[in-house]
Amino acid sequence: AQSVTQPDIHITVSEGASLELRCNYSYGATPYLFWYVQSPGQGLQLLLKYFSGDTLVQGIKGFEAEFKRSQSSFNLRKPSVHWSDAAEYFCAVGAGNDMRFGAGTRLTVKP
Amino acid sequence: ETGVTQTPRHLVMGMTNKKSLKCEQHLGHNAMYWYKQSAKKPLELMFVYNFKEQTENNSVPSRFSPECPNSSHLFLHLHTLQPEDSALYLCASSQTSGSSNEQFFGPGTRLTVL
Numbered sequence: 153a154q155s156v157t158q159p160d161i162h163i164t165v166s167e168g169a170s171l172e173l174r175c176n177y178s179y180g181a182t183p184y185l186f187w188y189v190q191s192p193g194q195g196l197q198l199l200l201k202y203f204s205g206d207t208l209v210q211g212i213k214g215f216e217a218e219f220k221r222s223q224s225s226f227n228l229r230k231p232s233v234h235w236s237d238a239a240e241y242f243c244a245v246g247a248g249n250d251m252r253f254g255a256g257t258r259l260t261v262k263p
Numbered sequence: 264e265t266g267v268t269q270t271p272r273h274l275v276m277g278m279t280n281k282k283s284l285k286c287e288q289h290l291g292h293n294a295m296y297w298y299k300q301s302a303k304k305p306l307e308l309m310f311v312y313n314f315k316e317q318t319e320n321n322s323v324p325s326r327f328s329p330e331c332p333n334s335s336h337l338f339l340h341l342h343t344l345q346p347e348d349s350a351l352y353l354c355a356s357s358q359t360s361g362s363s364n365e366q367f368f369g370p371g372t373r374l375t376v377l
Contacts, residue, residue, distance in 0.1 A: 156305070184363050195267070195353055195368030203363060242306070246363060250319070253306040 154179040154245050158254035165233050166262045173228040173257050175243030184246035185226040187217055190256075191239045199241075202226060213237070235261045265289055267369035269354050275375045276344065284339040284372045286354030292367070294360040295337040297329060300351040300371070312337060313360040344376045 155178045165171050177183055184203055188196040200211025207219040217228045226243060238261045243254040267288045276282050288295065297309040311319035312331040326348075328340040337354055351371045357364035 161303075186365070188368075193370065195269075195355075195370045196366075197368070198365050201365060246361075250308065251366065252308075255303065255305045 154183065154250070154252050156243050156245050156252050156254035158241075158243055158257050160257045161255070162258045162260065164260040164262060167235050168232050171228075171230045171233045171237070171259070173241050173243075173259070175226045175228065175254060176224050177226065177243070177245045178224065179245055182221070185217075185219060186244040186246065186251070187211065187215070187226070187228050188242045188244060188253075189213075189239050190242065196242060199228070233259075233261055235263065237261055267354060267356055267367050269352075269369035269372050271372060272370065273373045273375075275377065276341070277377050278344060278346070280344075281340070281342040283341065284352055284354075284374075286337040286339075286369055288335055288337075288354075288356035288367070288369075290356055290367060292356040292358055293334050294357045294364070295331060295334070296355040296357075296366065297337065297339055298353040298355065300353055306353070309339075311360050318360055341374075344374075346376050349374055349376045 157176045159174050186201045187199040190196045199215050200209050202209045202219045209217050215230050240256045240258050242256045244251050270285045294313045299307045308321050309323045310329045315331050326343050330338040353371045354369040355366040357366045
């Protein structure tokens with residue numbers, strides 16, 4: 153069965169610093185991969201998705217993610233974090249009629 | 264209204280109460296979902312409806328009863344809940360069900376069971 157692991161429960165970065173959030177998946181075939189963000193009191197908003205083709209995917213708000221089949225990873229990156237990026241980030245894998253989410257990584261941004 | 268809306272945003276209920284959560288999507292989608300989000304746990308898919316037909320029931324206890332009268336509306340009827348059912352309940356929709364379809368989420372209903 154497909155599964156998603158986000159190894160980091162909580163990450164703190166300084167404003168302006170670079171960011172990388174890790175995501176590893178388990179799935180037998182090429183999965184559909186997503187990153188969502190959830191601000192306090194809000195639902196999830198899609199940042200980006202990977203289906204096929206170029207393994208470096210650009211998303212909204214300056215985020216990007218790279219699909220690495222050999223490592224079963226889909227890490228999210230941003231070159232310079234803004235205070236408004238503080239939120240919870242979820243990686244998800246879609247397969248069949250289902251979408252499985254990781255447990256999330258909470259991002260804190262220091263001034 | 265745009266996107267996916269959920270009402271109420273907050274709900275406190277006793278274990279013997281009966282209440283319903285409502286979700287409405289204004290995106291012209293054909294699939295709708297209920298998720299449970301508990302602290303420190305991954306989102307749990309509860310139910311999937313595709314063209315008003317339930318296509319997935321992820322071993323959810325019968326005290327949760329979904330209803331999908333049309334492709335735009337989804338309800339979750341609650342009765343005799345337990346305190347461990349306290350969580351954020353998220354509704355989502357997508358063009359159709361299927362792994363390649365982006366899901367659009369509502370803001371959720373924060374449920375507290377006393």
